[in-house]
Amino acid sequence: MTLLSTRGLSKSFGGLHAVTNVDFDLPKGEIRALIGPNGAGKTTLVGMICGRIAPTSGTVSFDGVDITALPAHKRIMLGMAYTFQITSVFPRLPVAENVALAARRRLHGQEVDAAVSEALDRVGLTEAPDEEAGNLSYGHQRLLEIAMGLAQRPRLLILDEPTQGLSEGEIDGFKALIRDLAGETTILLIEHNMKVVMETADRVTVLNFGEVLAEGTPQEIHENDAVQAAYLGTG
Amino acid sequence: MELGPYILLASLEGSVTAAVLALTAVGLSLVFGVMRVVNIAHGEFFMLGAVIAWYVAHAMGGHPAIGFVAALVLAPLLVGAIAVAADMTILKRIDYDPERTIVATIGLLYIIQQLTLMTYGPEARPVEAPFNQRIALPWFEWGEKGFEFYFPWGLSTTTYKLAVIGAAAVVLCGVWAMMTRTRIGLLMRATQADRDMALAFGIPVERVYALVFGIGAGLAALAAVLIVPIQQAHYLMGADPLLLSFIVVIIGGLGSLPGTVLAAVFIGLSDGIISVFFSPTLAKILATLLVGLVLVFRPQGLFGTRTA
Amino acid sequence: MSETQRILILHGGLLVLLFVLQFVLPAYHHGNLARIMVLATYAVGYNILFGYTGLLSLGHALFFAAGMYGMGLTIQHAGFTPAPALLVGLVAGALVSGALALLALRTAGVAFMIVTLMFAQAGYLTILYFGEYTRGDEGFVIQQAQRVLWGIDLSDPTNRYFAAWGLFGICLLISLWLVRAPFGRTLVAIRENEERVRMLGYDTFAHKLTAMVISGTIAAAAGAFYGLLFGYAGASFASVQYSIFPLLWVLLGGAGTVLGPFVGTLFMFYLIDLSSGITTAYMLIAGVVLVALTLFAPQGLTGELRRRVWRWLP
Numbered sequence: 001m002t003l004l005s006t007r008g009l010s011k012s013f014g015g016l017h018a019v020t021n022v023d024f025d026l027p028k029g030e031i032r033a034l035i036g037p038n039g040a041g042k043t044t045l046v047g048m049i050c051g052r053i054a055p056t057s058g059t060v061s062f063d064g065v066d067i068t069a070l071p072a073h074k075r076i077m078l079g080m081a082y083t084f085q086i087t088s089v090f091p092r093l094p095v096a097e098n099v100a101l102a103a104r105r106r107l108h109g110q111e112v113d114a115a116v117s118e119a120l121d122r123v124g125l126t127e128a129p130d131e132e133a134g135n136l137s138y139g140h141q142r143l144l145e146i147a148m149g150l151a152q153r154p155r156l157l158i159l160d161e162p163t164q165g166l167s168e169g170e171i172d173g174f175k176a177l178i179r180d181l182a183g184e185t186t187i188l189l190i191e192h193n194m195k196v197v198m199e200t201a202d203r204v205t206v207l208n209f210g211e212v213l214a215e216g217t218p219q220e221i222h223e224n225d226a227v228q229a230a231y232l233g234t235g
Numbered sequence: 236m237e238l239g240p241y242i243l244l245a246s247l248e249g250s251v252t253a254a255v256l257a258l259t260a261v262g263l264s265l266v267f268g269v270m271r272v273v274n275i276a277h278g279e280f281f282m283l284g285a286v287i288a289w290y291v292a293h294a295m296g297g298h299p300a301i302g303f304v305a306a307l308v309l310a311p312l313l314v315g316a317i318a319v320a321a322d323m324t325i326l327k328r329i330d331y332d333p334e335r336t337i338v339a340t341i342g343l344l345y346i347i348q349q350l351t352l353m354t355y356g357p358e359a360r361p362v363e364a365p366f367n368q369r370i371a372l373p374w375f376e377w378g379e380k381g382f383e384f385y386f387p388w389g390l391s392t393t394t395y396k397l398a399v400i401g402a403a404a405v406v407l408c409g410v411w412a413m414m415t416r417t418r419i420g421l422l423m424r425a426t427q428a429d430r431d432m433a434l435a436f437g438i439p440v441e442r443v444y445a446l447v448f449g450i451g452a453g454l455a456a457l458a459a460v461l462i463v464p465i466q467q468a469h470y471l472m473g474a475d476p477l478l479l480s481f482i483v484v485i486i487g488g489l490g491s492l493p494g495t496v497l498a499a500v501f502i503g504l505s506d507g508i509i510s511v512f513f514s515p516t517l518a519k520i521l522a523t524l525l526v527g528l529v530l531v532f533r534p535q536g537l538f539g540t541r542t543a
Numbered sequence: 544m545s546e547t548q549r550i551l552i553l554h555g556g557l558l559v560l561l562f563v564l565q566f567v568l569p570a571y572h573h574g575n576l577a578r579i580m581v582l583a584t585y586a587v588g589y590n591i592l593f594g595y596t597g598l599l600s601l602g603h604a605l606f607f608a609a610g611m612y613g614m615g616l617t618i619q620h621a622g623f624t625p626a627p628a629l630l631v632g633l634v635a636g637a638l639v640s641g642a643l644a645l646l647a648l649r650t651a652g653v654a655f656m657i658v659t660l661m662f663a664q665a666g667y668l669t670i671l672y673f674g675e676y677t678r679g680d681e682g683f684v685i686q687q688a689q690r691v692l693w694g695i696d697l698s699d700p701t702n703r704y705f706a707a708w709g710l711f712g713i714c715l716l717i718s719l720w721l722v723r724a725p726f727g728r729t730l731v732a733i734r735e736n737e738e739r740v741r742m743l744g745y746d747t748f749a750h751k752l753t754a755m756v757i758s759g760t761i762a763a764a765a766g767a768f769y770g771l772l773f774g775y776a777g778a779s780f781a782s783v784q785y786s787i788f789p790l791l792w793v794l795l796g797g798a799g800t801v802l803g804p805f806v807g808t809l810f811m812f813y814l815i816d817l818s819s820g821i822t823t824a825y826m827l828i829a830g831v832v833l834v835a836l837t838l839f840a841p842q843g844l845t846g847e848l849r850r851r852v853w854r855w856l857p
Contacts, residue, residue, distance in 0.1 A: 050742070076744030076828040084742070101732050104725050105744045113678065273653055328838055333653045334599055338794070339837040341787055347829025350826045478664070481657065520668045527661035529655050531646050 002064075002087045003028040003186050004049065005154055009058035013046050019042040019210040021058070026156075031178065031187045033197040033218075036207035037190070037230065043085060045227050046158055049188075050082045051075045062156070077105070079155035083145045083162060085190070090135030095125065098133050098144055102151040119151040122180075135147065139170045146177070157181070163196055175199055197198060198222070240374045245508045247372075247392050251465070253503020254403035255458045257496050260483035261410060261478050262454030264495040272331050275340040277455055279347040280476025281317060281416045284310045284456025285362075285468035286502030291436045292362045300365035303464070307514050310460045311453035322445045331444070344473075351470040362397040364464035379401060397447060399461045405498060413422065415491065448472045455480075478519075479506075547853045548635065554801065556720055558712045564593050567705050569585075574631045577704045579805075579812050580711040582788075586796070586804030587714045588761025591791035594799035595722055596754040597734030601656045601786050602663030608670065608781035609639040610730070610763025612677065615776035618689050622677060625692040629767050636763020637756055639666075644755035645722070647746060660786070677758050683775025690771055703772045706787040710768050711805075719801045721757070722857055730754050734800050784826075791829055793834050797845030806844050 004026040011019045015072040019041040025043060030071050036042050047053035049060055051072030059068045067075055076082070081102075090098050096116050101134055104116040120126055123143040133144055149157050163171050171193065178200045181187065191197050195220060197204060206213040208230045214221060263277045287310040321343055329335045334469030343543045371391045375382060414420040426433045434440050455476070459468075466472070481503065487498030502522070509518045561580065568576060585607055592598050613635030617623040623631065647658045671679045697703055721727040732740045733747050736775075741747045741775045770776045779785070789804075796807025811832070819825045836843065841848055849856040 069784070073741050073744050073746045082742050084739070088739045090732055090739065092735055093732065096726065101729065101740070102743050104729075108725075109605060148743070226566075232804060307660065325834060325838065334656070335837050335841070337599075337601075337656055339834050341790075342830045342833030342835075342837065345826045346834065347830075349824035349827035349830060353822060353827070358581045364819070384743070481661075485657070512673070516668055516672045519674060520665050523665040523668065526667070527658045530658050530661070531649050534654060536652065543808070 001028045002026065003062065004188070005061050006045075006049065006211055007058065007059050007061075009045070009048055010056050011041075011048060011053060012056050012078040014158070017210055019048070019055075022207075022210075022212055024205065024212065026186060026188060028155075028186055029183060030183055030202045031189065031200055033189045033191050033201035033204045034207060034214070035191060035194075035221075036198060040206055040207040041210040043160060044210075046082070046160060046188070046190060050158060052082075061072045076094035076152070080158065081149040081152040081154035081156070082158045083149045083160060084162070085160035088143055089133040089139045089141055089144050089148070089219055092132055094130050095133050095136065095144060096120070099151045100145050102148040105152065115151050115153075123147045123177060139166050142166060143170075146174075150181075154185060156186045156188065160189075162191060163191065163193050171196060179229060203219070240372075242508060243372065243374070244392075246504055247396070249417075249504040249506060249508060250400050251503075252506055253398050253500045254400045255462045256476070256479055256483060257499035258403050258461070259290035259455045260480040260487070260495050260499050261407065261492060262458075262483045263480045264453035264487070264492060265410075265454070266448055266451035269423050270331060270367060270444050270493070272326065272333055272336040272435065273340070274448070275337055276321075276343040276347060277451070277480060278475075279344050280314050280367030280452035280473075281455040281459045281476045282351065282468075283314050283317065283347060283458030285463040285472060286458040286470070287313055287456070288350055288463050289355075289360050289468045290360050292336065298365075299363035303362065303365040304459075306362070306460050307457070311456040315453035317485035319449040320446045322448040326443060326448070327444070335385045346471065346507070348470055355468075355470060359467040359469040362463045364393075366394055366398075367464070370394065370397075383478075387525060395464060399465075403458070406454070409412045410454070411492065419443075421444070423536035425473065478523070482522050484527055485526050496515050526531035544753065549855060550723075550857055552717070554715065557802065557805070558708075558715070560706055561711070564707070565643060565701070570700070573704060574700060575812065575816065577707040577772065579808050579816070580707040581765055581772060582812070583792070583805040583808040584711050584768070585712045585762050585765035586764065586789045587711075587718050588758045589740075589762065590758075590760035590793045590798060590800075590804045591718060591721065591730075592754055593790065593793055594797075594803065595734065596726060596730045596758075596825075597753060597791070598658040598755070599656050599749065600647075600755075601790070602659030602661075602666075602757075603759070603787035603789050604781050605643065605659075605663035605666040606636045606640050606759035606762035606776075606782065607766035607769075607785055608666060609635040610768075611770040611780055612670065612766075613763070614767035615683065615685060615770045616676060618685055619683060622736075623840075625690060625771055627724055629692075629771065631765075632763055632767030634704070636766070637760045638750055638762070640759020641752070641756045641786070643759075644752045648751050648755070657802050660783070663781070664783065667778060667783075670778045670781050677778065678777075680778045683773055685770060685774045685776065687774070688715050690774060694857070697772055698774060706772055706846075710764065712813030713762065715801065715805070717761070722801060726750070726753075734799075739807040785831070791833055794841075795832060795843055797843030797849070800843070800845040800849060801841055803845040812843070827856075 002025050006022055006024045009019060009022045010017070012195050015181065016039050022045060022100060034042050051070060055068065057158060059066055061067060062075065062080070064076055067078065067098045099119050100112050103112045107115055122189045123146050125140060125147060133141065136144060142165065146162060149159070163174055166174065175196060178187065189201065201218055203216065204218050206217045206221060206227050214224050215231060216224070259281055263274060265273050266272065268364045271333050288306035291306040295302035295305050325343070328337055329339060369391050370393065371384055414423065422438050422443050425438055426440055429439060483498045483502050485501070486493055488495035503506050506518065554780050563578065565573065589603050590599055612633035614628045615648035617628045617631045618625070643659065643662050647655055650658055670677045687696070687698045695702050697706055712841065729745055729750055733750060737747050766780065792807035792811055794807065795811055796805065797803030812830070814828055815825045818828050840847060847854065
């Protein structure tokens with residue numbers, strides 16, 4: 001059962017082709033990693049999937065429905081969640097309120113508080129829910145970002161480089177969290193850290209110069225010569 | 236007067252408006268272009284120029300030309316100095332934050348305007364033009380005896396008005412030359428293109444900002460000195476130039492000097508001609524609506540091109 | 544004591560205090576306070592858009608004037624009684640703010656400020672242009688006989704005070720309820736980081752539109768009551784100055800605080816009142832306060848209070 005698929009999705013900025021003719025299918029329940037060198041078009045592709053960037057051509061469907069014309073907020077309401085590459089929390093609002101804003105889109109009253117503490121629990125941010133989010137350490141802000149994604153209880157969770165700038169210990173925690181989420185939701189993970197990709201993803205899609213270069217299990221990708229050449233270098 | 240000569244007269248008057256407007260608006264545009272801030276007090280710098288011109292001309296005595304020339308030099312310098320002081324004490328301290336700058340310059344507007352009211356007073360006072368010969372203009376038409384010239388009553392201009400147009404053209408060429416041919420112009424353009432990069436290359440961005448703010452205000456003051464023999468100096472006279480400069484800068488494309496000059500000529504001329512057909516209030520309503528709608532639907536200006 | 548209790552006691556306490564003051568104040572200050580409460584209502588409306596949603600409008604005089612003229616013109620030319628005339632003022636404010644929002648919200652930041660400024664200026668000039676009906680700058684007086692609402696003569700100082708108190712109280716409570724409700728919290732989040740709010744699934748345009756209509760309608764209510772209570776409508780209430788005033792009051796009192804608009808209006812009113820005894824150039828004070836606030840206290844009085852002492856202040 002396919003949750004998300006794109007057909008012929010392309011984006012050009014002026015004369016620059018950032019993403020070209022991408023056909024991408026993501027089955028329900030899978031954890032998919034999206035990798036590729038810098039400038040390969042990963043963030044642009046994901047931006048078109050969740051509605052932040054309008055495609056030049058092509059279509060996006062979610063759960064069998066064509067959502068190409070839907071604005072971002074309506075796509076989110078269909079069950080997508082997107083966590084930002086550059087930490088994008090509400091720095092002057094309390095930690096709990098950050099998560100509550102995410103939860104309130106589907107819940108009301110007391111249910112919100114329960115969902116907030118559950119999400120914070122899950123990422124391990126329980127100490128200071130009343131602290132302003134801007135005062136958290138960088139690693140904790142990334143966790144808060146993920147907690148906001150969880151509180152939305154999405155059918156598709158898109159994580160844009162979630163481990164960037166995290167410490168080793170925090171990355172281990174993140175991997176455990178992703179494994180814990182497996183089966184609960186479908187995850188699209190943009191990731192640079194190959195260790196994280198190898199240990200968490202069911203399948204991997206490699207993007208290079210805006211096109212899909214390869215797709216397969218982490219093992220297959222690891223052994224793929226074209227990928228080696230384009231991205232992994234000498235590995 | 237018939238319509239033909241009337242429109243010629245309106246375009247002549249419009250050219251004077253356009254000349255003064257171009258100077259004022261280029262000042263505003265320069266500040267917006269380089270510093271990325273909107274100076275709401277710009278009209279008050281214009282007013283200060285006119286008021287200082289009156290003080291200077293009044294103090295000088297003798298032939299009107301002596302006072303006028305002195306004002307032409309002193310008023311822009313003094314106003315420029317005031318603007319530099321405002322930049323260093325206020326704008327620099329709020330780090331040129333766009334929204335806070337607007338609030339602060341609104342405050343500055345009231346401070347300048349009210350201090351002028353307290354010192355200069357509520358009267359409107361004239362400055363005498365250095366020269367002012369009337370020139371009657373001919374009109375021609377096909378009459379019963381064929382092609383003929385005549386001088387319609389009221390169709391005239393003055394040497395001073397023509398001089399204003401010429402002077403504005405010279406100053407605008409000077410500004411253009413400064414921006415493209417001099418080192419300080421290069422520094423300004425570098426700062427405009429990329430502030431952080433300019434800082435990294437050791438350009439004293441803060442001093443460039445202060446200078447630009449001063450030059451912008453000085454241009455407004457210069458425009459006011461030129462117009463004050465035609466229109467008297469009054470403490471509330473800054474509102475119209477501010478509004479018109481806004482219109483010009485926004486229609487011409489924010490921060491683009493050629494666009495600004497083109498728009499000033501367009502607005503100045505059409506202002507003269509439109510007021511032949513419409514009441515001035517209606518013309519102003521249309522102009523303000525135009526600015527609003529241009530900003531909403533064509534933020535790059537009518538003459539600008541969209542940059543990616 | 545819970546946070547909610549403290550908030551209710553503080554804000555309810557202010558309303559009770561204002562109610563009681565009616566019986567003890569000397570006539571001069573009594574009249575002033577009635578005026579301040581109506582103007583503070585205007586500021587309360589402004590604060591919803593500026594303080595909580597983060598949209599700095601330079602055109603709120605358009606909404607204030609829409610209320611004032613919606614009320615005044617129907618009384619003057621259509622022979623309306625005050626109740627339906629006030630309603631016309633409110634509807635006019637809602638429509639005008641909705642229409643301007645649809646246009647201006649396509650822009651952001653500085654462009655939003657200029658667009659609102661320009662449309663408000665066009666509105667002011669329109670009032671002058673139709674001077675035949677509006678009597679332009681000179682304005683028109685609403686006669687005492689036309690100011691009787693449900694048998695209550697609003698030109699009487701006591702009735703006027705209570706009417707102003709009622710208006711202010713209702714709008715203050717609306718504002719308090721709004722900013723503690725999910726809708727208001729979403730507005731605050733939009734102020735802090737609009738793109739993130741959008742990516743949480745909120746229609747931020749619809750939220751900003753609603754905020755602007757609520758803000759504009761409260762401003763219009765203040766304008767309509769101002770005209771009715773003080774018996775006069777004039778074009779100066781539509782001028783740029785009346786768009787700057789609520790910005791000044793809210794900045795001074797504290798943007799994004801429920802009490803800020805009242806505190807700022809009160810201070811500014813008496814500051815100008817005292818200085819007008821010394822000089823006619825009283826707007827100088829407004830200018831100096833604006834610059835000083837921008838430089839030294841962008842949080843305003845109540846904002847500083849919240850930062851330093853009462854962190855729970857809404």
